[in-house]
Amino acid sequence: MAKKILAVDDEPDVLLILKTALQTEGYDVQTAANGPDALALAREFLPDLVLLDVMMPGMSGFEVLRELKNDESTAAAPVIMLTGVSEHAKIKEALSSGTTYYIVKPFEFEDLLEKVDQALNEF
Numbered sequence: 012m013a014k015k016i017l018a019v020d021d022e023p024d025v026l027l028i029l030k031t032a033l034q035t036e037g038y039d040v041q042t043a044a045n046g047p048d049a050l051a052l053a054r055e056f057l058p059d060l061v062l063l064d065v066m067m068p069g070m071s072g073f074e075v076l077r078e079l080k081n082d083e084s085t086a087a088a089p090v091i092m093l094t095g096v097s098e099h100a101k102i103k104e105a106l107s108s109g110t111t112y113y114i115v116k117p118f119e120f121e122d123l124l125e126k127v128d129q130a131l132n133e134f
Contacts, residue, residue, distance in 0.1 A: 013039040014131050017058035019049040019075065020093070021067040029062060032120055033127070046070025050078050053085045060131055061085075063110075065094035065101065073108060080109045089130040093118070 016038045018029040026042040033040045041056050043049035045067055053061065061079060065072035072092055079085045089111035094101075097115045105113045112126045 013037055014059045015039045015041070015056060016060045016062060016127070017041050017043065017049065017053055017056060018062040019043045019046070019067075019072070020062075020064040021045060022064075025064070025093075032124075036124060038127075046072075046075040046078075049075055050082075053079060053088075054082065057084060058088050060127060061088055061090045062127075063090055063092050065092055065096050065105070073104065076105070076108050076110060091123075091126055091130060093123070 016033055018026055018040060020026050021044050023044070026044065030040045030042055041052055043052050046069060063072045063075060072094065076090055079088065079090065090109065091112045091114060092105050092110050093114050093116060095116045102113050111130045114123060114126060
């Protein structure tokens with residue numbers, strides 16, 4: 012059975028690229044464009060991994076991360092944050108809040124796939 016990945020980003024182009032590329036690798040991918048939709052979908056889809064943007068309107072990736080980690084049904088899923096935010100304080104906050112990996116955009120897709128594979132197999 013294919014591993015399930017939830018990709019969350021407010022940029023439709025980013026979601027399309029992530030979904031297409033990850034499906035090509037054999038993953039079952041669902042997408043959400045904002046925090047509330049991501050949380051609702053996560054509780055229904057029960058992803059094995061979440062790819063999460065930090066900067067989104069309405070609800071930040073950090074708020075979504077806290078909600079995911081506080082919900083028994085989604086707490087165990089590793090979270091990889093994908094973001095344009097490279098400030099050391101934000102990276103530290105993400106890692107201390109339960110993020111498995113923090114990847115700064117733009118990124119090489121091979122690097123992302125490697126982290127996805129590691130997160131799914133190590134955690």
